[in-house]
Structures are given as C-alpha cells and as structure tokens.
Amino acid sequence: MSTRFTRALLRLPGDNFADxxxxxxxxxxxxxxxxxxxxxxALALEACGLATTTLPADPRYxxxxxxxxxxxxTARGAIVTRPGAASRAGxxxxxxxxxATQCARLLRIAAPGTVDGGDICETDSGVLIGITARTNEDxxxxxxxxxxxxxxxxxxxxxxxVAGLLHLKTGxxxxxxxxxxxxxxxxxxxxxxxxxxxxxxAEESYAANCIRVNDRVLVAAGYPRFAEALxxxxxxxxxxxxxxxxxxxxGLSCLSLRF
Ligand code: CIR
Numbered sequence: 001m002s003t004r005f006t007r008a009l010l011r012l013p014g015d016n017f018a019d020x021x022x023x024x025x026x027x028x029x030x031x032x033x034x035x036x037x038x039x040x041x042a043l044a045l046e047a048c049g050l051a052t053t054t055l056p057a058d059p060r061y062x063x064x065x066x067x068x069x070x071x072x073x074t075a076r077g078a079i080v081t082r083p084g085a086a087s088r089a090g091x092x093x094x095x096x097x098x099x100a101t102q103c104a105r106l107l108r109i110a111a112p113g114t115v116d117g118g119d120i121c122e123t124d125s126g127v128l129i130g131i132t133a134r135t136n137e138d139x140x141x142x143x144x145x146x147x148x149x150x151x152x153x154x155x156x157x158x159x160x161x162v163a164g165l166l167h168l169k170t171g172x173x174x175x176x177x178x179x180x181x182x183x184x185x186x187x188x189x190x191x192x193x194x195x196x197x198x199x200x201x202a203e204e205s206y207a208a209n210c211i212r213v214n215d216r217v218l219v220a221a222g223y224p225r226f227a228e229a230l231x232x233x234x235x236x237x238x239x240x241x242x243x244x245x246x247x248x249x250x251g252l253s254c255l256s257l258r259f
Contacts, residue, residue: 003075003122004214008050009098009257010042013065014057017248021063021085023166026247034244038065041218041255044238048213050258055098061091065245066254069116069134069167070095072143073259076150077105079143084114084134095257107146113139118167118254123174126153128191130168132160157191169253173210175217175235181226183208198233201225209251210237211258218252 013035018028042052058064063085070091072079080096083089092108100106109115119130120143127147129140137156144154157168164185165171171183172192180195184202200208200223207223217230221239230237242252 005048005050005258007102007259008042008045008052009055009067009073009095009102010038010045010052010255011055011065011067012057013038013244014059014062016059016062017057017065019062020066020248021087022248024247024249029244029247031244034065037241037244038255041240041252044216044218044240045213045256045258047238048216048218050213052256053098058091058094061088061094063088063248064091064094066118066248066250067091067095067257068254069118071099071257072115072117072120072147073099073103073257074122074147074150074152075259076152077107078103078259079115079146080106080108081115081117082109082111082113082139084116084132084136084139105150107149109139109142109146112136113142115139115143116167117257118169121169121172121174121180123180123195124176124178125194126155128168128172129154129156131156131158132165132167134167155191157189159186159189162186166249167254169209170251171205171208173208173253174212175210175230175233176212179233181208181210198229200229206242206246206251209253211253213258220246220252 116134
C-alpha cells in the first residue's frame with residue numbers, strides 16, 4: 001500500500017461515553033474497560049510506527065471518541081466534515097482546531113452537506129464516498145470536489161438501502177494491494193468492481209471494519225476465520241478487543257485519524 005502513516009489522532013472516551021448514539025442491544029459499555037481497550041489501541045498504532053496524540057474527552061460529545069467521523073486527513077490536506085448526527089455536529093469544530101496546527105491545507109464541508117468520516121474509504125486507486133443516513137448527496141458532492149482539488153479521484157457509493165450499515169466502512173475496509181474486506185451481507189456494488197474482495201463469514205461481519213496500518217492489519221479480536229484468511233493472504237493481523245466500542249456501534253477505524 002502506498003500510504004505509510006506516521007501520525008494518529010485519538011480522543012479518549014469520556015465519563016458519559018455510554019450516552020452516545022447506538023442501535024446495539026448488547027448493553028451499556030463499561031468505561032474502565034473502554035479506556036483499557038483504547039489504551040491498547042493506541043499502543044497498537046505505536047507498534048505500527050505511528051506517533052499518537054490522544055486528545056481529552058469533551059463532555060459535550062459522548063460520541064467524541066469516534067474521531068474518524070470528524071475529518072478526512074490526506075497527505076495533501078485535510079477536510080473537516082459536518083457530521084450527519086445532530087448530537088455530533090460540534091465535534092467537527094473541535095477537531096478543526098487541532099488539525100489547523102498539523103495540516104498544510106484545511107477545507108470544510110458546508111451546510112446543507114453532511115459527511116461522516118466513517119463513510120470515506122481511501123484506496124490506492126481513489127476514494128470511495130459512501131452515501132448513507134449520515135453522509136448526504138450534497139456532502140458527498142462537496143467532498144468529491146474538494147478531493148479533486150487535492151488531486152484525488154473519488155467515486156460515490158450509495159449504500160442507503162443496505163440494512164444495518166451505519167457507515168460505508170462498517171461493511172468494507174481497504175486492505176491495500178487492490179483488496180477490500182467486505183461484510184457478507186453487502187450487495188454487489190458497481191463501485192467495488194476492479195477490487196479483489198475478501199468476503200467475511202456472515203457471523204464475523206463486525207470484523208469487516210479493520211484497518212491496514214503500514215505493515216499490519218488491526219482487526220477486532222474474536223473473529224478467527226477472518227484473521228486466518230488475512231494470514232493466508234500474507235497479512236500480519238493484530239487483534240484488538242473492541243467489545244465496549246462495539247456496544248456503541250463503533251469499530252476499529254472510528255477510533256483514530258491516521259495520516
Ligand atoms: C455514532 O453513532 O455516531 C457513534 N455511536 C458510532 C460512530 C462510529 N463511527 C464510525 O464507524 N466511523
């Protein structure tokens with residue numbers, strides 16, 4: 001994969017983490033366990049060679065630890081999003097202030113557009129922009145224009161009809177080497193033609209949200225068939241317990257901005 005990451009931004013889950021948005025019926029997350037899982041996640045990124053910055057929780061935003069949704073950070077500039085959930089709208093301004101000190105160029109999605117970073121999947125041949133309940137068509141169009149300005153090609157992928165898919169990356173992840181990990185229930189999508197698809201077993205769908213970070217693939221622990229498939233393909237999976245974030249509909253990618 002061409003992108004080698006050197007830095008990551010994270011935000012700690014706060015005392016009111018359990019008050020965030022969720023459709024899960026797995027019960028309330030335990031903060032102490034979430035903090036430990038978050039710590040191990042940061043250590044895993046560091047083991048992949050990234051310098052991590054962990055921002056403090058902001059009590060106004062219980063979902064703030066899912067920092068990926070607030071920006072798209074590329075080697076040529078960053079785009080501050082406009083999250084699609086009303087309770088998360090202010091998170092973008094918060095991350096904008098931090099990114100302004102780290103990125104050469106900062107662009108911003110404007111109303112009525114909404115974009116969640118979880119809908120944005122960067123690959124070696126372009127950027128897939130998921131259109132979902134969180135990322136609307138206007139937001140996707142604005143983002144495509146901004147990415148073009150930065151020199152990136154992008155393709156919209158409308159997944160609004162796919163049940164149970166919060167974000168595009170809930171169901172697909174780029175593994176590098178022209179390969180996508182894909183959840184079993186995802187319909188055949190024209191935008192994915194041209195990629196080699198590694199389809200997960202139905203009972204392991206949650207693990208479709210994984211992240212290629214330099215020489216490793218961070219995967220949710222507890223999904224052995226997918227981990228074995230990755231190993232067979234020559235990847236080096238690094239399993240991480242995600243139980244408390246899963247309870248809040250979060251996956252591995254949402255917990256950091258990598259650049
Ligand atoms: C939300 O519903 O916005 C959060 N509870 C979970 C966000 C997960 N983000 C992501 O997958 N990129």
